[in-house]
Amino acid sequence: MAKFPYPETLNTSELSFDPENPRFPREISAGAENVILEKMIRDERVAEIMQSIGVQGYFEGEPLLVVQASGSNKYYVVEGNRRLAALKLLNGELETPKRLKTIFSIIEDAAEKPTKVPCIVFSERKDILRYLGFRHITGIKAWGPLAKARYLKQLREDVYAEEPEELQLKMLAKEIGSRSDYVGTMLTGLELYDKAKDSEFFNLPGITEKGIEFTLLTTAIGYRNISDYLGLESKVDTQCENVEDDKLKDVFSWIYSQDQQGNTIVSDSRKLKDLAAVVANQDAVSNLKKKGDLNEAFLMTEGPQVAFTQMLEAAKKKLNLAYETLPSVSDVDKSHEDEIQSIFDLSKSIRSVIKGRLDDE
Template sequence: MTKDVVKRDIVRVPLDELHFDPNNPRFSRYFSEGDQPVDKVIERMIKAENVQELMGSIGEQGYFSGEPLLVSRTNGALYVVEGNRRLAALKLLSGLIKPSPPLPSIEALKADAKETPSEVECIIFEDRKDILRYLGYRHITGPKRWDSLSKARYLKQLKDTFYKDLPDDEQLRAIAKEIGSRKDYVAQMLTGLTVFDKASQAGFYGLQRVQENDVDFSVLTTALSYTNISKYLGLESRTDIDAHGLREDHAHDVFSWMFAQDQQGDTILGESRNLRKLSSVVANQASVEVLKREKNLAIAYLHTEGPANAFSKTLDGALKKLNEAYDLLPTVDRFSEENKAALAKIEDQASDISLLVTKALRKQKMGGDTDA
């Protein structure tokens, strides 16, 4: 801990007097939504942060007092700024809070517990901002790092708490220095947060298969580093923190391509390494139309080089597949009527394509003779 944290007095506080921090970067959005935020915090702790393991440890060995909770006093109430996972484990173990619906695993841990603390060691601060910088050390550069969305929310808190009176460039420079990073990284994270929050406020543009938990924030911020994607979204650059020009229609497209999952759990983007292809696609209106229609990034990407190149590459791919089928022939011990029917369709389709290409070539030659 920092010297400022260490030198303060440690006091024991009853669990029922301690509250989850509504400004915690990991789950502050639950409190802004207003609908039973504590239930959502507990759900996150159970699903994403393995609070049961901590409950088992505390129930078996008691609470380790060597690392007190860091608490701020606001309007007379005590909010745990650092240590919300531990607070969740303690409150679940003591029965002060209960998941809804009840979980057998939680009930079993409570029943088996040898220790059920009713109070916990805390260090109390009169102002939450006195703890913010310690959080940066611990969760940005330290041993218990937050996910990228939580980091971005923390950076915004730093910006709004300590640097709001500085010019924009100096704000970024100061934050970057504080977390040991670059100002362009800070700006890109904050821009990503603005885009994310605007999408969230807009209900992710009516996309039924996109919820907050479906959005990989690190993929979103990485996408902004591609100039074509930033421009398609209506941003001036990847460091356009206010994002005043964000185009909702294009944001709808990007979120649907990157995060909407099909029945198999796949997205149109697939892996994040395909962002390079998506960047090429959004720079070409014809390719965008293909992507909207076909919902296939590989096909849309072929069209970024023009229809002629897309056609040639598609033929090359088809020929390669047919060659692979030919090479497999000696290893096949039994064929089916379905195989024969598929080959007949391929033959018919190839014949139709050949006929159309032949006609087109004839017209091209006639046109060429006339021009001469």
């Protein structure tokens, strides 16, 4: 790593947001400043930083980490974009979205509106990336899993692109103090996520980028049956070259797609074990696609005959429980009678089919 340079003071007007910020999708981080700004104000607690700077001034012990933009006198802030947003809003370099009255109030009340800020200027972005790995993955200001995965991808492409893949994963693991299989799984999960995102998440209902819990995806591909179903060679198949779109759509629909009540088929990470069993059985997969009930599909994993027996046993237990509860039910009505008649008729139909098959033997 290059020798750590000393801080110097730069005008905030010379500083721009990082177009490769791992915290945001590429289309936001490299997009228009007003889009970046609204994202930061909404999700990144910029207002709190503005209040702090407005009262106390800028803390010299937290210099921004920057790299000079190629062919210009501008600098990209690789570490400290929220602070940059707060500074530019306070000193008027960025226009405040009109509907955000709280921000206007903070600006009006601010005693300090710095136009200069301490920065550490690095010669190469990759030197800052290594520092970020320590600070935000192994350090005290941890990023979320998706931001970590984006960071690992950047570091891989900027620093280790020329190395064999196995060595890439080992070196990335050393950079963040982790294991190479963890790094590989994160990168594989990100590749799957990006594939789905490029397909607009297959237009599945209830899926939003913000609502996706990335760790569910990386945990899912840790199950061999699920990675096989997707077409992955393993959970560290970072290229995902053989992944089929329809299979990826299936997995996203089961894990992330929501019904009108906001429920998903895989309700939590503990259910991924059941999903892994389901995807290994075609009858179970067909049932899951048709019914959307993971518990029912899981019954099919041992074959239709076992599932049928278990379903009959479960139905009998519930009917027994209803019979035992009946004496304590003070009011019964016609709807109860209709429901029981429906169950009776359905039972007769099932019995008739079974009897017909036995008679044919």
